[in-house]
Amino acid sequence: MAEIQRGDPVEETVLVDLLRRAQDTRDPAAFDGLYLLFADRVYRYLLARMGDPELAEEVTAQSFLRLIEKIDLYRIGPRDNAAIFSAWLYRLAHNKMVDVLRNRRRAQEAPLEQALHVGDGRIIEMVEDRLDFERILSGLQHLNEQQREVILLRFVDELSIAETAMLMQKSEGAVKALQHRALEALRRHLQS
Numbered sequence: 001m002a003e004i005q006r007g008d009p010v011e012e013t014v015l016v017d018l019l020r021r022a023q024d025t026r027d028p029a030a031f032d033g034l035y036l037l038f039a040d041r042v043y044r045y046l047l048a049r050m051g052d053p054e055l056a057e058e059v060t061a062q063s064f065l066r067l068i069e070k071i072d073l074y075r076i077g078p079r080d081n082a083a084i085f086s087a088w089l090y091r092l093a094h095n096k097m098v099d100v101l102r103n104r105r106r107a108q109e110a111p112l113e114q115a116l117h118v119g120d121g122r123i124i125e126m127v128e129d130r131l132d133f134e135r136i137l138s139g140l141q142h143l144n145e146q147q148r149e150v151i152l153l154r155f156v157d158e159l160s161i162a163e164t165a166m167l168m169q170k171s172e173g174a175v176k177a178l179q180h181r182a183l184e185a186l187r188r189h190l191q192s
Contacts, residue, residue: 016081018030039064041158042063047156048152048156058100063093161175
């Protein structure tokens with residue numbers, strides 16, 4: 001089998017091989033392969049929902065620990081494992097995120113005087129980026145659940161129309177129409 005690189009496209013045969021090895025022999029190399037294929041995708045999924053890069057990274061790590069614990073619960077199907085496993089893994093990550101947010105104490109805020117002593121002028125750029133990100137996240141909250149999901153799957157998780165359709169259990173045409181309506185609604189909200 002060819003060496004897996006971080007973020008490679010998910011190929012059905014490679015994924016099934018990794019899953020079988022992870023389930024049958026608990027092969028560490030198989031778990032490494034799953035991590036390389038999915039870690040960036042899970043991180044982007046969590047970051048889009050949480051807005052905090054460090055917390056998203058922490059929950060990503062916890063999600064993969066949970067994957068190791070729960071790998072035997074995934075049932076390898078005769079086909080479409082790339083989409084089905086992705087959805088299953090995103091559900092694990094989502095559940096872990098909910099647990100972490102539920103149990104997390106309210107974050108303490110630093111006084112503004114401390115923030116002024118940070119870094120070499122990059123603070124303004126970081127604040128502007130954060131405000132843009134928060135504005136988009138705020139706009140996403142005004143969309144319905146399916147519109148929000150199609151935007152996140154297509155533009156954050158970078159899934160194709162076909163992959164998004166499979167995960168959402170819709171036709172490709174329905175996903176295209178939903179995406180169009182979602183982008184129009186988001187554009188209208190951001191302009192107001």
